[in-house]
Amino acid sequence: MPGFREFRIRLRPAGAPGPAAPGGVPGDRSGELMTELQPPLTRLDDTAAEADRIRAEAAREADERRLAARRQAEETVREARAHALDVRNETAARIRREAAAEAERADAVSRRETEALQARARARTPDLAARIVARVAADLGLPDERGGPE
Template identity: 35%
Template sequence: MARPTILDRFRPVGAPGPSGPAGVPSADHEGTDAELLPVFAALKPDVDAARQQTEDAAGQARRLLAEARRQADAEVSQARLDSGAVRAKAAEEVTQQAAAREKELLTQAQNRAEQIRGAARGRIPRLAAEIAGSIVSEYLDGPGSHAGNPEHRTENL
């Protein structure tokens, strides 16, 4: 007799007639394990290869992750070092801009002060003449003035 196959598990139903079951197991004395052992044995090299590939991939992923972490740590460290230089450069730029603005304001203030001094210098002779005239006028026209006595006038001036 030939070796049984999976198709041998089911035997044909009898002649046409009333409906009945489509088929029934005919030889189940060896069990499903006996049928599946050759299939799993044939798959074992593939399963082992897949397991090995999975382990290799996991190891490579761990190495890549460790390298990425080292690289990220190095970049963060370098960024921290560079941030001091960048801050110093930014502070220097701000200081230079502030100094330039301060110099500009000082120049404007000096120019305005010179304009005021120039205007004051132009007014001093006129104001001095007005003040002197006012004092002389008060002296000459004031109470107890000696307008008629030229001696007295010169004496007090």
Template identity: 40%
Template sequence: MARNSLLDRFRPVGSPGPAGPAGVPATDDEGPEAELVPVFEALDPTIREAQELTNDASVRAADTVARARAQAAALVEQARIDSGAVRAAAAEKVSSEAEAADTEMLRQATEEAAELKERGEARMPELASVIVADLVQDLLGSGNTFP
């Protein structure tokens, strides 16, 4: 007997005319496995190739992740090293700015003190004469005589 094809699974139906029996599978001895096994056997190489590609991709992904983690760790370590230098530079900048501000304040205070001293020395003769005049007035007003 010749091998059945897919179309041979159905019984022939009667010619056009009155209703006849419906087409149903002629034999169901072998079942769907007989039809599907060759298809899946043909897919086996493709499935194996897909599994190999997936495994290779997993290995490469793990390698990439490991390299990325190592690179990130190196960057973090370099940042820790650099942070000390940055902190020192920032502290030096703040210190020098504070020193410059202190120097400017001292200069301004020295100038103001010099101006006050100059004004005080300029007013000294006038104030001394007023004080002496007041003392003389007090002594004369109190009836005291000079020796």
């Protein structure tokens, strides 16, 4: 139900105050407002449609970018895994080379120590053998090499 204000607007005079004018019609203010507001509202509808189109385009572009980023990430992971295998193989080869070099160094050290031990043994053997022979000869009561019992 229209309020008092709307009722009063409908009954306001159509012309200047004074004697009654023939055929006066109350003004259609709501029609005038609609006529006046129609162009800006139409432009707002166009703007809202454009905003919807821009949002839809942005959402589509965001989906494309997410998909491209996902593909890039998958490719990066594939490349990293392939590269990791190469790095593991290179590391294993380097460790094997280092271990072989260390084994060669240890073998050379042991050969030198063995040769030194053998040289000491060769140097000490005649003296040790002579002492043992002298002791056995003394135990048996045999004359020693110098000509008499010890």
